[in-house]
Amino acid sequence: MTLHLGARLPPALQGKPVEYSYRVDGGFYRPFTDSPRVVLRDPLLWLQGQHTIEVMARVQDAPLTLDPTPVKLSLTIDRVPPTVRLVSTATGVRAEAADAVTPPAAIELSWSVDGGPYGPFGDMRELTVPAGTQSGTRFRLKGLGVPALNGAGRGDQYVTLQLLTPTKLSDEQRRLLEELALLDGEEKDETGLFERVKSIFS
Secondary structure, X not given: OEEEOOOOOOHHXXXXXXXXXXXXXXXXXXXXXXXXXXXXXXXXXXXXXXXXXXXXXXXXOOHHHOOOOOEEEEEEEOOOOOEEEEEEOOOEEEEEEEOOOOXXXXXXXXXXXXXXXXXXXXXXXXXXXXXXXXXXXXXXXXXOOOEOOOOOOEOOEEEEOOOOOOOOOOHHXXXXXXXXXXHOOOOOOOOOHHHHHHHHHO
């Protein structure tokens, strides 16, 4: 990270050379430098999270001109993309995103269904599964998959919808399936809906 520094001097000190010192996260101030371009190499900035950089200025070799109120710069280091998992709901799926630095409410998601185009990034957390969606439909979340080997971001996460059926039919379920078969105009023979469903659980 590089800082580009500058200072405004009072009229009596106009034209004097200025030097700068900085510190990271309340540590020790670095030696003064007269370069307005400072490259930050503090190991603290390797850590993810919120950091504060403070910069002081003074006229070169004139300690009494030191500004007692340093300028503060806040920055966030967040190199690891968020993780996300999909949880089934009564009407579809809900995405639960988490990140080591960014709060969940600030994470934006982009959805893709069954290989289709991505929607815009936003705060949508739930996706309604349309009626008639078949088992095996894939949902794709852009940039929320496995990290790339070269460290350049992450791939996409794919989630496949699997529709689960009960292992046993209750009397009420049997009655409802019989009614559904009649509504579909099918007879309760070996090729009808009721028999086909019943054979799954037999």
